[in-house]
Amino acid sequence: MKTFKTMAVLFLLMFSGGYAYSQGEITPQNGNITFAFQDFGIPGQGYALLLERSFNSMSGYFGKFGHKWGTNFDQHFKVTPEGTVEITSFGGGFKTIFTAKNFTPQTVDQFVDDLWNRLPAASRSEKLKKSLLTDESLRHKLAGEHKLLRDIPFDIELSSTARGPEVLKKIKDTEGKIVWIRSYADGSKEYYDVQGKLTKVEDLNKNFLLYKYNPQGQLMSVTDAVGRRVTFEYNTMGLVSKIIPPAGSPCEYRYSADKDLIYAKNSNGFEFKYAYKKHHLIEVQYVAGGQKEIMKYDDKDRVIYHEGPNKEEKRKVRYDHKGNEDKFLEVTLTTERGSKHNPQINVKKYEFEYARRKDGFKFARKTVTVVDGIRIETVNSECCGKPLSIERQGQITRFEYYEDGSLKSKASPNGKKVEVEYDKSSQKVSKVTQTEAKTKKVDVTEYKYKNGNMVFARNKTLKISLQVDYYKRGQTRSIVDQDGRKFLFEYNEFGLPTRITQVGVGSLVVSYNAKGEMLGMDSPSGRNIAAAVAQAFETVIDIIRPAGIDLNI
Structure with a gap:
């Protein structure tokens, strides 16, 4: 029954509508501390309808949830005077910088x-x-x-490799309106209007989310391809006071006079309270569990102390630039666990060396981490900040990348090498070649695509292959393997899988509640049949997993 349990966990991870939160995470490189909350989540066809809310202590962002809070509905779009474009996720989160080809x-x-x-x-x-x-x-x-601004011409491609190959282009639509289109390697797109507001996201199968704003520029609703809608209400300060998802209870929010978020209740009724000092989050209370976290900051807004949610867990952070703030940073993170009289102390040390990319932007050229006496040194690429080499206790793993930042090869310390090739039209993995060091044995897995969806996979060494067919919206319709085993997939109106059938054997049936949360998975033919179908399906999935391919199941 182990295989059946594994499949159940897989489906829970893919389709659960549970509402999560995480304790504060410190980023040593800049002294930031982040908190992440999911206030509701409803799986859907192509895109889930969910609200992910995060606090970013180093951010100067002010958005619909007040100071330093951003959500997955906050994409900050900025055209810079130099003629580049910056798009920042979660309002004040990860910044992607798009530049023209000749930008140096x-x-x-x-x-x-x-x-x-x-x-x-x-x-x-x-x-x-x-x-x-x-x-x-x-x-x-x-x-x-002084009104100095470099114009960005229409139909000129700006690009970024920071998170994989991306392209941004300014066009005029059929009505003559200016539209910015951000294109990802997986075929998905984001559309921004002339004010830089996100108006639509769309995947390669034309599943989408539509964003609507009021005349004041406030986001009023997000609607998916099947008509389900999330609506937003605002208070007199212009901040979100209520969010109504298409299923479940409304989410509620309250603020201080300084426009800091001080209270949140998610769709499952869990409550959170927040306290601040000069917009710095200094306390988070988890009301249901009676836990809290406490933070302190230095004069550069970097976190220097973090306690909780367990009262017996404390972290202290020390920063040292060695007299050269532009090029070097040493961070010591000390964690104490246990009682005050007999604490367990763990010390982690980080070193960051900075350099300038050819476009003038700063990046971490080298990172050194020392944990429990083990030293790990990472040298990063200029193009996309990805590792060129990782050295651990004298053992070195090396990486190579294509010009667009996609992984080209990985050479492990034991001599094993993995080489990756990509389909030109979809930019997805088309071939993975693994070569053993001693035996020189070569293992090759190949993938073929149609309209961005994988339709064929084959590994000659293992003598396995798959043929995949899709519905119009991109969900998997059927999979046939090398032995002729055929799997059929059925979905509900929201794009959630309700039945997986192995022809001639039996079916797995999945049930959900109104919020899209999985209630259970079983087989009309009994648990033995369910286990057999699950085991056969896992074998099929194994050929997909090495390339990280999504079957849209």
Whole structure:
């Protein structure tokens, strides 16, 4: 029955509508602490309808949930004076910078020279000029004041490799309106209007979410491809006071006079309370469990102390730039667990060396981590911040990448090598070649695609293959393996799988509640048949897993 349990866990992970939260996570590289909450989650066809809410202590973002809070509905879009575009996820989260192909450090140098020439002679100094080269915020502020802006032409591709190959383009639609289209390697797209507001997300199978705003620019609703809708209500401060999902109870929010979020209740009725000092989150209370977390910060807004949610767990953080803040940072994270009289102490040390990419932006060139006496050194690529090598106790793993940042090869310390090739039209994995060091044995798995969906997979060494067919919206209709075993898939109106049938053997039937949460999985023919179907299906999944391919099941 182990296989059947594994399948059940898999389906729970894929389709559960549970509402999660996580304790504060410290990012040593910048001293940030983040908290993540999922206030509701309803699986759907192509896209789930969910609210993920996160606090980012280093963020200066102010959005619909007040200071430093962002959600999956907050994509901050900014055209910079230099002619680049910045899109920041979760409002103040991960920033993706799109640049033209010919954008280099010299582009920034020339822009600074042009800006310099517009400044009054009395305000010019060598210190200011150096700051303009290194301080992006100052550069953008002065460029705005002196009306210096590089135009981005229509239909010119801007690109980024920070999170895999992405392309951004400015076009005019059929009505003559300006639209920005962000395209991902998996075929999905995001659409932004001339004000930079996200209006639509769409996957390669035309599943979508539509975003609607009121005249004040506030997000009022998000609607999916089958018409389910999330609606937003705001208080007199312009902050979200209630969110009504298509199923489950409404979520509620309250704020301080300083516009800090102080109370939240998710769709399952769980309550959270927050306290602040100058917009810094200093306490999180988990009302149901009676737990809390406490934070303290330094004068650079970096977290230096974190306690909880267990009262006997405390973390202290120390930062040292060794006199060169632009190029080096050493961080010591000390964790104490247990009683005050007999604590268990764990010390982690991090070292970061910084450099400038060819486009002028800063990245961590090398990272060293020391945990329990084990030293791990990572050297990162300039193009996308991904590791070129990872050295652990003298053992080195090396990586190579294509120009767009996609993984090309991985060489392990034992000599084993993995090489990856990609389908040109879909940018998805088309071939994985694994070569053993000693035996030189080669194992090759190949994949073929149609309209971005995988339709064929084969491993000659293992003598296995798959043929996959899809419904119009991209969900898997059927899978046939090398032995002729055929699996059929059925879905409900929201795109959730309700039945997996192995032809000639039996079926697995999945049931859900109104919120899309999985209630159970069974077989009309009994548990033995359910286990047999689950085991056969796991064998099919194994050929997909190495390439990280999503069958849209």
